[in-house]
Amino acid sequence: xxxFANATAxxxxxxxxxxxxxNRAYLSEIDxxxxxxxxxxxxxxxxGMTAERIRGRDMSLTxxxxxxxxxxxxxxxxxxxxxxxxxxxxxxxxxEAVADIDPKAFANMLANGLDGIQSIGxxxxxxxxxxxxxxxxxxxxxxxxxxxxxxxxxxxxxxxxAEKGRDSTKAMVAKxxxxxxxxxxxxxVLDAGATSCALILRTMALGAKARLTAA
Amino acid sequence: xxxxxxxxxxxxxxxxxGFIKAHADIxxxxxxxxxxxxxxxxxxAGKVGVITGxxxxxxxxxxxxxxRNMLDAVAVGELFSSPTAKSFLDAAREANNGKxxxxxxxxxxxxxxxxxxxxxxxxxxxxxxATVVANDDVCSASPDEREKRRGVAGEIxxxxxxxxxxxxxxxxxxxxxxxxxxxxxCRSIGVGLGPCTLPAxxxxxxxxxxxxxxxxxxxxxxxxxxxxxxxxxxxxxKEMADIVxxxxxxxxxxxxxxxxxxxxxxxxxxxxxxxxxxxxxITARGLKIHRTYIGNYFSSLEMVGATLTVMALDEELKxxxxxxxxxxxxx
Numbered sequence: 317x318x319x320f321a322n323a324t325a326x327x328x329x330x331x332x333x334x335x336x337x338x339n340r341a342y343l344s345e346i347d348x349x350x351x352x353x354x355x356x357x358x359x360x361x362x363x364g365m366t367a368e369r370i371r372g373r374d375m376s377l378t379x380x381x382x383x384x385x386x387x388x389x390x391x392x393x394x395x396x397x398x399x400x401x402x403x404x405x406x407x408x409x410x411x412e413a414v415a416d417i418d419p420k421a422f423a424n425m426l427a428n429g430l431d432g433i434q435s436i437g438x439x440x441x442x443x444x445x446x447x448x449x450x451x452x453x454x455x456x457x458x459x460x461x462x463x464x465x466x467x468x469x470x471x472x473x474x475x476x477x478a479e480k481g482r483d484s485t486k487a488m489v490a491k492x493x494x495x496x497x498x499x500x501x502x503x504x505v506l507d508a509g510a511t512s513c514a515l516i517l518r519t520m521a522l523g524a525k526a527r528l529t530a531a
Numbered sequence: 532x533x534x535x536x537x538x539x540x541x542x543x544x545x546x547x548x549g550f551i552k553a554h555a556d557i558x559x560x561x562x563x564x565x566x567x568x569x570x571x572x573x574x575x576a577g578k579v580g581v582i583t584g585x586x587x588x589x590x591x592x593x594x595x596x597x598x599r600n601m602l603d604a605v606a607v608g609e610l611f612s613s614p615t616a617k618s619f620l621d622a623a624r625e626a627n628n629g630k631x632x633x634x635x636x637x638x639x640x641x642x643x644x645x646x647x648x649x650x651x652x653x654x655x656x657x658x659x660x661a662t663v664v665a666n667d668d669v670c671s672a673s674p675d676e677r678e679k680r681r682g683v684a685g686e687i688x689x690x691x692x693x694x695x696x697x698x699x700x701x702x703x704x705x706x707x708x709x710x711x712x713x714x715x716x717c718r719s720i721g722v723g724l725g726p727c728t729l730p731a732x733x734x735x736x737x738x739x740x741x742x743x744x745x746x747x748x749x750x751x752x753x754x755x756x757x758x759x760x761x762x763x764x765x766x767x768x769k770e771m772a773d774i775v776x777x778x779x780x781x782x783x784x785x786x787x788x789x790x791x792x793x794x795x796x797x798x799x800x801x802x803x804x805x806x807x808x809x810x811x812x813i814t815a816r817g818l819k820i821h822r823t824y825i826g827n828y829f830s831s832l833e834m835v836g837a838t839l840t841v842m843a844l845d846e847e848l849k850x851x852x853x854x855x856x857x858x859x860x861x862x
Contacts, residue, residue: 352611353732357540389648390617393608395641397615398648436644493640498737499754 318467319416320527326375328523329384333367335519336360336512347508350495355396355508362392362400377417381408395493396509399433399446400516406432419461419470422524426454443491444502446509453478453517467528471521482506482514532733539730543587543609550594554859558597564621566607566614568594573603573626579697579706580604580626583636583690584614584646588729589750591860592829596687598858601694610729610832611751613641619649623660631659631703635689635710637682638666661707665689667717667840669778670747670756683750684792684829684840685717688852691862695851709851716843718775722767723748723755725835727795739835746770750794750831750838764801768808771839776816779841783817786844788852790824794834799826802837809839821849826861 336343336359343356366384375383381404389401410428414421430450439445441452456477460470485507490496495507537545547568551560561567574580584606585593593605603626606614623632632653636642643664650660665682672679693710701709723745726735737752739745744767747755762770781787791802791809802825813820821844829838844852856862 348732348736350736352729352736354609354612354729357731358609358612389615390620390652391615393615393618393641393645394612395644397613398641398644401616401648436647437640 317418318528318530319418320524320529322378322411322415322417323376324374325377325417325523325527326370326373326380328377328520328527329370329375329380330367331523332384332516332519333363335515336363339512339515343508343512346506346511349505350490350498350502351493351508354394355512358392358394358396359512362388362397365391378408378412381405395437399437399509402432402436403429417524419457419467422467423454423458423461426450426457430454439492442488444485444488444495444507444510445492446507446513448485448488448507449478449481449510449513449517452481468525471525475518475521478514478517482510485510532728532730534730536730539733542730543607546587546590547594547607550859557599557857557859561604561621561625563624564618566618567604567621567625568597568607569604569622569625570597570599570602572599574628576628577630577700578628579630579701579703580623580628580632581690581693581697581706582606582619582622582626582632582634583686584608584619584622584634585637585639585642586611586613588832589829591827592686595860596690596858598856600698600854600856601858601862602690610731613639613645616645616648616652619646620652623649623653623658624656627658631661633693633697633703633706633710634660634662635686635693636662636664637686638664638680639682659703661703663689663693663707663710663714665714665717667714667719668749669718669720669775671749671753674778681749681753682714683719683721684790684838685714685719685842687790687828687862688717688788688840688842689714691854691856692848692851694856695854698854709847713842713848713851716848717840718779719838719840720746720771720774721748721750721755721794721836721838722746722771723752723794723834723836724761725796726752727832727834729832746774748836750829752831752834764804765808768805769812771805772809772812772841775839775841776813776818779843781816781818781843784819786819786821786849787813788822788824788842788844789813789820790828790840790842792826792828792838792840793830794836794838795827795830796833796835797837802826805837813841822852824862828860
């Protein structure tokens with residue numbers, strides 16, 4: 317079975333930071349259409365601060381995710397700070413005792429992060445939020461594993477489902493958060509949270525894939 | 532944009548800088564967190580700490596209510612965006628003097644989450660935080676879903692009552708209960724005539740067509756219950772009072788406090804024009820006005836419009852309302 321080593325995978329979080337910083341303007345532009353236009357700025361600020369704290373230090377994925385979650389939770393504010401903050405902290409907690417991350421540990425990590433989000437937020441699938449990327453991505457990853465696909469192929473299925481989920485938000489009416497004030501007027505625009513979530517999941521999946529070794 | 536700003540991304544920093552310079556006799560910036568404003572009088576011995584926090588752009592709320600017998604500390608967020616959990620925590624640390632801290636804030640998703648996290652973090656340090664969540668905006672949800680309603684200008688009365696109760700040396704539970712009673716007795720409504728723009732975005736993210744008004748608009752432009760042709764001030768004032776009082780259901784003879792706040796770009800004289808019909812509608816129902824506050828108490832950047840808050844009073848609330856305070860906002 318394929319796995320990747322937790323101890324040396326902290327650099328995946330640096331890859332996440334690069335992705336978010338590269339998409340700073342894009343995320344703000346999407347957010348500006350129906351939200352307040354600060355999503356890219358706030359995300360890039362939090363991920364950038366994290367990168368400064370972990371760059372050049374050989375960190376485990378557990379430690380790097382905890383640093384990212386803590387920075388987002390305590391220093392970014394708004395709604396996305398605590399939501400992504402709790403997600404990454406709970407990602408980290410789920411793999412704390414795992415040396416070699418296999419598909420089961422990866423699935424547990426995603427599920428624990430999702431639990432965290434649902435424990436503080438009130439959104440449901442279909443409300444035009446980041447859950448519309450995260451929930452189908454986890455479901456597709458679990459389905460791929462149940463069907464006996466390799467870890468690498470299951471990660472591809474996860475990416476595909478996250479992006480499909482992101483795209484599905486275009487037709488949705490925002491039910492929660494700042495965009496919900498627009499009601500029907502929010503239709504036709506991607507949700508900024510689902511967009512950043514798909515980017516995060518894609519980067520994490522590709523990072524994991526690049527580090528896989530046959531156990 | 533015709534605005535007095537420097538860098539659109541640093542509007543909050545620049546606001547706080549000027550604010551601290553203006554009111555250094557009453558308050559200071561936290562040494563640990565440049566997004567926390569602290570009263571000179573805090574923390575005071577034997578007193579429960581009273582804090583709040585919220586997005587910027589509502590000045591004088593929230594920072595303008597820091598001071599003696601009012602708020603001990605305030606967490607400052609980005610424009611229209613909740614402060615961080617850490618800022619709520621640091622505000623609690625600054626206000627805490629061993630008797631615990633009450634956080635009196637408005638019902639918004641981001642604030643709810645960040646306060647929740649701050650409570651957990653504070654508990655680890657042995658600081659107990661109790662909360663009251665303001666939900667006075669009658670048009671933001673139906674009466675049977677009051678817990679979903681947003682907090683608006685009624686928060687000012689909640690802070691005033693909470694601050695006054697804390698100043699008497701009451702316990703955390705007693706201060707919480709007094710502030711809860713204050714907000715439970717408040718009902719508010721907003722009417723919007725023109726939208727507002729976050730400087731970093733550069734354009735309004737909602738529109739109010741000329742010649743119309745949005746009844747029930749929220750403090751960040753959340754949609755109201757209906758859009759109507761703009762009527763005369765007499766009709767608008769009566770409509771605002773009628774909506775608030777219909778939700779309130781007060782018996783004749785009840786004493787009330789009235790607060791009319793501009794949303795940022797409405798001249799004060801128009802608030803007085805509104806008050807003429809608001810006062811008439813309130814007294815026509817046999818209610819007695821104990822005190823009226825008119826001004827820009829809780830704004831929304833340069834939104835054109837006004838909010839009306841009516842608080843029902845008993846002897847205790849009246850006494851707390853009349854307690855002398857020293858804070859930058861005129862109360």
